Amino acid sequence: MSLLEVTNLSVAYGGIQAVKSINLKIEQGELVSLIGANGAGKTTTLKTLAGMLQPVExxxxxxxLDINSVPNHSLVARGLALVPEGRGIFARLTVTENLQMGAYYRNDKADIxxxxxxxxxxxPRLKERFKQLAGTLSGGEQQMVAIARALMGRPKLLLLDEPSMGLAPIIVQKIFDVIQQVSEQGVTILLVEQNAKLALQISDRGYVMESGRITLxxxxxxxxxxDKVRQAYLGE
Known part of the structure; x- marks a missing residue:
């Protein structure tokens, strides 16, 4: 049994169908990338998988477990976590408080x-800033907070939406090193990423999404x- 199995999934915003009957599978322990141009439907797909949007079919x-009708907070307790595009940190909480929020449903204080x-x-940079308000951190540091907060929930499946967006190259490499490290520790990952080359370099498999459909x-x-991927997404 696959850890995640998506069958004929369609999602619409009003009258616009953003995701059109897609199918994908992720096995336990895999790192899988979902790549595509802006507006292809990647973020919509992740939000639906995380229970934030309801599919039309x-x-x-x-x-x-069929999770279409499961509240998204219950999915976190079941080990499914999303690091959203734009990070979604709690700007007025400290770094430590943000991370503790990632373990809000856990009762094992010593393990937390x-x-x-x-x-x-x-x-290590977060340790240096553990008392600092998260909203005052740099973009790269905020991304670290967002990933660390999700990991505090001990996820079985981690959904990552554009973790490199707006970051300096040296910070991007650090983030991707961590993603690879987390994967090697057994966490299953579905990665949505504009930097298709970097994403595919650390992934086991990949899906290409175009205009709401999985095309490859x-x-x-x-x-x-x-050749098609190289020309369309790798800048070659």
Whole structure:
């Protein structure tokens, strides 16, 4: 059984169909990229998988459970976490308070404290700023907060929406190093990313989305060498 299985999923905003009968699967432990141009429907797909939008048709199975009617806060408790585009941090809370919010449903205080220190090990810059208001951090630091907050929930499936957006190249590399590290620790990841080359370089498989449809899927290395993908998304 796949950890995530999406069948004939369609999502609409008003009269506009943003996602058109897509199918995708993610196995436990995989790192899978979803690439495509702006407006292709990638963010809409992630929001639907996270329970923030309701599909007009189709089915989403997470660990065998049909989650179309499950409240999104319940999905977090079941191990499905979204790091949204734009980060969505709590600007008036400190770095530490933001991370603690990621574990809001957990009752294991000792393990939460251990995980908090683990996040500070993964992101040393956050440890330096643990008392600082998150809204005063740089864009890269805020992205670190958003990822660390999601990891505090001990997710089985992590949905990442454009983690490199607006960041300096050196910070982008740091973020992607962490994504790869998290994947190697067993967390399943679905990554939506404009930097298609960097995303595919660390992924197992990839899906290409165009105008709301999945038009191509393959091993990530094969997509990196696919002429159509290279011309459309890799700038070659």
């Amino acid at each position: 189709g089915k989403v199975l997470y660990s065998g 404290a251990t995980d908090l220190e683990k996040m500070f090990t993964i992101f 899927t393959d091993d990530a290395q094969a997509l990196l060498h696919n």
